[in-house]
Amino acid sequence: MSAPYPRVALIGLGLIASSMAHAMRAGGLCDEIVGHAKSAETRAIARDLFCDRVCETAAEAVQGADLVVLAVPVGAMAAIAAEIAPHLKPGCTVTDVGSVKGAVVQAVGPHIPADVHFIPGHPMAGTEYSGPRSGFATLFQNRWWLLTPLDGTEPAALARLEGLLKAMGAQVDAMDVAHHDLVVAVVSHAPHLIAYTMVGVADHMRRVSQSEIIKYSAAGFRDFTRIAASDPTMWRDVFLTNKEAVLDILGRFTEELFMLQRQIRMGDGDALHAYFTRTRAIRRGIIEAGQDTAAPDFGRGAKPAGD
Secondary structure, eight states: OOOSSSEEEEESOSHHHHHHHHHHHHHTOOSEEEEEOSOHHHHHHHHHHTOSEEESSHHHHHTTOSEEEEOSOGGGHHHHHHHHGGGOOTTOEEEEOOSOSHHHHHHHGGGSOTTSEEOOEEEOOOOSOOSTTSOOTTTTTTOEEEEOOOTTOOHHHHHHHHHHHHHTTOEEEEOOHHHHHHHHIIIIIHHHHHHHHHHHHHHHHHHHHOOOTTTTOOHHHHHHHHHHTSOHHHHHHHHHHSHHHHHHHHHHHHHHHHHHHHHHHHTOHHHHHHHHHHHHHHHHHHHHTTSSOSOOOTTOOOOOTTO
């Protein structure tokens, strides 16, 4: 069977791009992987671990590529798109892995030539690790990869990209841009912001009281610290570019928090029990959907292969 995309260009060589490279290598899904990263050190590591060729510029990397994957922070998308636009092969597909889609469409879309397919995407997979050593071939297994095809997207180009993502183990779904950004604000962006806040509060308490918060951290707090260890540049850009959806969800979160505060203050055990029962069902649904396992690891799981 021929490779879905003979030559793939990865622009940005962190966790997602390196995992894509390993997955494509493992499945024989491309003939050549060309990479570019801003850092010379990153380029050297990628050349050793998963790229056939590594280029000093994004413009050089995309030349002749059948698929171009933009795997840089959302704030860098516009400059990269402007750089590569004149060098894109007619008929190629450009996609991205940013977790915000409205800002990416605005940043990238105007630069894409009419004879190039632009299909924004977002893999709902990741770890707290970053960099070119962090990738592993099974990152996308049974994880959702959301696509937000724009008006006029050719069905054949969309099907071709979906075929590659499914071959890497992902489940694929499509939705419009605005709906995507609201959904991820609920399931990803707001939880990350809450985790950053909780870890910040704990750090403040540790400094003020000299208490043993880190030494005695329980599983719940360790999960917060795992989330809060994610790439700070990426998450800064996420919150600045998806601010409306995030602020909407944070407003709803604040209302829920005030309700719980009142129930605790009033000693309303029945209401608290009913609330926690409903939220517990969400966890069961995630496990039943195959998006996590019920097996405990108490926040001490092994680092992914290749790190």
